[in-house]
Amino acid sequence: xxxxxxxxxxxxxxxxxxxxxxxxxxxxxxxxxxxxxxxxxxxxxxxxxxxxxxxxxxxxxxxxxxxxxxxxxxxxxxxxxxxxxxxxxxxxxxxxxxxxxxxxxxxxxxxxxxxxxxxxxxxxxxxxxxxxxxxxxxxxxxxxxxxxxxxxxxxxxxxxxxxxxxxxx
Numbered sequence: 001x002x003x004x005x006x007x008x009x010x011x012x013x014x015x016x017x018x019x020x021x022x023x024x025x026x027x028x029x030x031x032x033x034x035x036x037x038x039x040x041x042x043x044x045x046x047x048x049x050x051x052x053x054x055x056x057x058x059x060x061x062x063x064x065x066x067x068x069x070x071x072x073x074x075x076x077x078x079x080x081x082x083x084x085x086x087x088x089x090x091x092x093x094x095x096x097x098x099x100x101x102x103x104x105x106x107x108x109x110x111x112x113x114x115x116x117x118x119x120x121x122x123x124x125x126x127x128x129x130x131x132x133x134x135x136x137x138x139x140x141x142x143x144x145x146x147x148x149x150x151x152x153x154x155x156x157x158x159x160x161x162x163x164x165x166x167x168x169x
Contacts, residue, residue: 005052006060014060015044020145022068027125027143029072031079033133039075043068115165123158130155 006014022043026036046067047060054060116124129135135143137151144151 006054007051011048011051014057014064015047018061018064019044022064023143024145025065025068026072027129028121029069030075031124031128033129033135033143035075035079036072039068039071042071046071112166115162118165119158119161122154123161126151126154127158127162 019040022040023036026039027033030036030039043064047054047064050063054063119127126140129140129143130137137148137155140151141148
C-alpha cells in the first residue's frame with residue numbers, strides 16, 4: 001500500500017538535503033545571513049505543515065524552492081517599508097540640525113545609498129556578509145560553497161567597485 005505525503009524521517013532527510021540550496025537562494029535575495037536563515041526556517045515550517053500533501057521528492061524540492069523564493073520576496077517588501085519608515089525618521093532628525101550641515105549629511109547619505117543600491121546584488125551580499133554580519137572568509141566560503149580565495153577575490157572586486165563608484169558619483 002503506497003502512502004502519500006512525507007513522514008517525519010523522510011521530511012527530515014529531504015529538508016536536510018535541500019537546506020544548503022535554500023540557504024543559497026535566500027542569501028542571493030536577502031541582505032543578511034540572519035534573514036536568510038529565517039527564510040529557510042520559515043520555508044521548512046510551511047512545508048512541514050503541508051507534508052502530508054506532498055506527493056514525491058521532486059514535488060518537495062520544487063515546492064521548497066518556490067516557497068523559499070516567495071518568502072524572501074515578501075521579506076524584501078517588508079524591509080523596504082521599514083527602510084522608508086526609518087528614512088522618514090532620519091529626515092525628521094536631520095531637520096533639527098544646522099541647515100547647512102544637515103544638507104551635506106543628507107546628500108552624502110543619499111550618495112552612499114545610491115552607490116550601494118547601484119552595486120550588483122552579489123557585491124552587496126558579499127560585503128554585507130563580511131562587514132555587517134562579521135563572517136570570516138572561511139565561513140562565507142562554506143556558506144556559498146566556494147573557496148576562501150574566491151571569497152577574497154569577490155570581496156576585493158566588490159570593494160573596488162564601491163570605491164570607484166563613490167569617486168564617480
